[in-house]
Amino acid sequence: MIEYRVKGLSCGNCAQALEHEIRQLEHGDTATLSYNSGKLNLDERVPLDKVKKILKNDRAYIENKNAHSHAGHNHAHGEHAHSHSHNHDHTHSHDHDDDNDHDHDHSQGNKKIIGTLIASTVIYVGAIFMDGQASDFSVIALYLIAAALSGYSTFLKGLKNLIRLKFNIDTLMTIALVGAVSIGEWKEATLVAILFGLNELLEGLGMEKARRSMETLLQVAPKEATLLVEGKETVVPITTLQVGDTVIVKPGEKIPSDGTVLSGKSSVNESAITGESLPVEKSKDEPVFGGSINNEGVIHIRIEKAYEDSSLAKILHLVEEAQETKTPTELFINKFAKYYTPLIMIAAALVIVVPPLFLGGDWTEWLYQGLAVLIVGCPCALILSSPIAIVAGITRNARNGILIKGGVFLEQLGKIDTLAFDKTGTLTKGEPYVEQSVVYDEIRFLAVAGAIEKSSSHPLAKAIMKEVARSGIEIKDAEDIEAVSGRGIVATYEGNKYWLGNEKSMEHLTIPQDIQATIEQLKQSGLTLVLAADENQILGMFGISDEIREESKSVIKALHKNGIRHTVMLTGDHQKTAEKVAKAVGVTEYYGNLLPEDKVTKVKELASKGTVGMIGDGINDAPALASAQIGIAMGKGTDSAIETADVVLMQDHLGKLPEAIKVARRVNRIIKFNIGVSMGLKLIALLLTIPGWLTLWVAILSDMGATIFVTLVSLTILIQRKS
Structure with a gap:
């Protein structure tokens, strides 16, 4: 598939109609055109000239071919396969220039439309003042010129659609204009043409504003890097970097891809990845993200991932893809709009025919009312209720380092009433430490523990080694180290056999009652125990x-305050540890001693009672994340976190989660509100036909007012107060 950027899409309904037309072309059955992102995906065999001709009919045009094409994608859990063209490095700068040229063209196009609308309005006002002062022919000529200036393209498209019996907004407007002119309503026909032109312009500008905000977000990707080969510096496109390359990053420059610091020391701004504004100190052997900005020192970095596999590239790709998915609400609106227009046409026909035939009404008067009803049949404001709000919501969250993989997940995030948390690494740091030590043999206890745990990488061993290091004793080596599954370790130290592990590993001993009481007391405190013993x-x-x-x-x-009714902690640790953490953090429920499959069962059980979000680190919690209605991973950009979940917190903490849910709930509220406003204004307009008060300009204003209103309300989501 080849991806193109399309400009000039005037409305969501029109984009759907264009996609349908393109799909009728040879090899065009897989084509997709997204109004939200302005992207057209085409099979390379589709004749491009024919596509351009279809787009031209709607005043849209292909701006440029994107620098990479997608071989295919899977929206379900973010596993997006994409192939990058080999000459990516050459197209990149070319596309950037192309963008500037077409932005200029688009801006010029908008100025032309605005100029035309102003000219139409001036002529229209002139005609009103001349009415009664000059000949009827002169006044009608002025009305005709004003209407033609602002409505000729709509009229031409409408005529073509009428011939093909295709009824969309252009067809409805054309019928209304012709009808109004035929009964001598020149003034109103012209006003309708001008208002419709203004409506289309504002509709396009609203979506363009939301897309611009998204595009600004996507411009964080660096373009070039300074490659160091045998002491020689060369500036190269980032797409040519390979794993193992060494790059130099100077103060103020962007780090080109994920890597490790080889030398140098500096602080790095990772806000492009994590949404965190505070700089992070980096020195030798520490990891860095592509797209983050080096603040002060010069650092040498070893590239660990080619740019296309880096965290930033994945994030940007997924954020772009996120705009393409349709939410259940959008799918419903689109389906409803399909039936809405024909129903309105039937209603218009009844308004024209029934009163004159059965109630003695005047044909001209009711024809006029019927034409006004036709204009109410425009579903533009309704279709626009959702996409701008969704793009704005995804963009707003992405700015905060919260990656939402599609509108469908944004909508779901705003609906959740239950949040299930994994304990380790999510509510806790996942870094065990020795909270309490009980020593019975001061000479041997720490020496034996240190010798046995010295070479282990187990998290509990690391905690013990930190405690041993604090004592400052010399650590010798143990021999014959043998791990006993589920119990601990048996080893030889200075010729004697020792045991280190949990209570089960102490079965060779009879534990005195006072020591057993201490063990029970520590367990009651929610601590995990590691005991050391010899043979006696x-x-x-x-x-x-x-x-x-x-x-x-x-x-x-904050989550409880934002409307999450149940917060549930799930952990494999024993119940006492679970209880201790649960009380400390304030969750409403907790469950301990759970295996990964038990977590899945528990999440499914919770899902039967409400909408559940599951939060984990994206590695061992993958099954539970997948079984929740929405999986949320935190992990500062780890591959598993990005691939497993529907929502990714790019920080290594939960701090931004309440804000993400708040934005999602606001998006859902605004969409419902927008639907209510757009349908409410149409209903009021239709009810005005009963006393015969509906006019053509009131009909167009009901749709135009709704369009402007839903656009402005949706764009408020992008406003972020500085904290």
């Missing part, structure tokens, strides 16, 4: 805890 006695024990994240309590509180 316990040397001591570590009470290990996982530190709760500072923001967890305030986040849970």
Whole structure:
């Protein structure tokens, strides 16, 4: 598939009609045209000249071919396969220039439309003043010129559609204009043409504003990098960088792709990835994200991922893709609009025929009323109720480092009433530490524990080694180290055999009653125990805890305030540990001793009672994330987090989650409000036919007013107060 950028799409309804026409072309059955993003995906075999001709009929045009084409995508969980053209590095700068040229063209096009509308209005006002002062022929000529200036393209499209029996807004407007002229309503016919032209312009500008905001977000990608080869610096396009390359990043420059600092020290602004404005200190061996900005020092970076596989490239690709998905609400509106226009046409016919035939009404008067009803048949404001709000919502969240993979997930995020949290690494830091030590043999306890855990990479071993290091004792090596699954480790140290692990690993001993009481007390406190013993006695024990994240309590509180009724913590840790964390952070329910499959069962159980979001780190929680109505991963850009979930928090904390849900709820509220306004104004216009008060200009204003209103209300989502 080849992807093109299309400009000049005047409305969502028109974009649907154009897509339908393009699909009728040879090899065009897979074509997609998105009004939200202005993107056209075409099979390369489709004749482009014919596509351009179809678009031209709607005053739309292909702006340029995007720098890469998509081989295919899977929206379900963000697994988007895409192939990049080999000459990407050459097209990049060319496309950038092309964008500038076409932005200029589009801007000129808008100025031309505005100029035409102003000229039409001036002539129209002139005709009104001349009415009664000059000959009828002169006044009619002025009305005709004003109407032709602002409505000729609509009229031509409408005639073509009428011949093909295709009834859209242009057809309805053409019938209304011809009808109005035929009964001598020159003044109103001209006003309708001018207002319709203004309506189309404003509609296009509203969506363009939302797209512009999205495009600004997508411009964070760096274009070039300084490659270092054998001491020589060369500026190259980032698309040519390979894994293992060394690049130099100077102060103020963007880091070209994900990598590791080889040398140098600096602070880095990662807001493009995480939405966090505070700089992060980076030094040797620390990871960096492509797209983040180096603040002060010069750093040498080893590239770990080609740009197309970097976190930033994936984010930008997914944010672009997010605009393409249709929400259930949008699908319903589009389906409704299909039947709405024919129904209005039937209603218009009844208004024209019934009163004169059965109620003795005047034919001219009711023909006029019927034509006004036809104009009410325009579903533009209704179709516009959703897309601008959705693009604005996705953009607003992406600015905050919250990646939502589609409008459907944004809508779902705004509906959730239950949030299930994994404990480790989500509500807690996932970094165990020794909270309490009980020592019975001061000489051997830390020495034995240190010797046995020295070479282990287990999180509990790391916590013990930190505690041992604090004591400052010399750590020797243990021998014959043997791990016993689910229990601990058996090893030899200085010729004697030692055990290190949980209670089960102490079965060779009879534990004295006072030590057993201490064990129970520590377990009641929610601590995980690691005991050390020789063949005869316990040397001591570590009470290990996982530190709760500072923001967890305030986040849970904010979520409850934002309308989340149930917050549930799921963990594999024992019930006492679960209870301790649950009380500290303030969740409404908690469940301990859960295996990954138990978490899935619990999430499904919760989903049967409401709309559930599951939050985890995207690695061991993948099954539970997938089984929730919406999966939310946090993980500062890890591949598994990006691929598994429907929503990704690009930070390594939950701080931005309440804001994401707040924005999603606001988007849903605004969409419902927009639908209510657009349908309400149409209903009022239709009810005005009963006393015979509906006029052509009131009919067009009911749609135009709704269009302007829903556009402006939707764009308010983009407004973000500085915190």
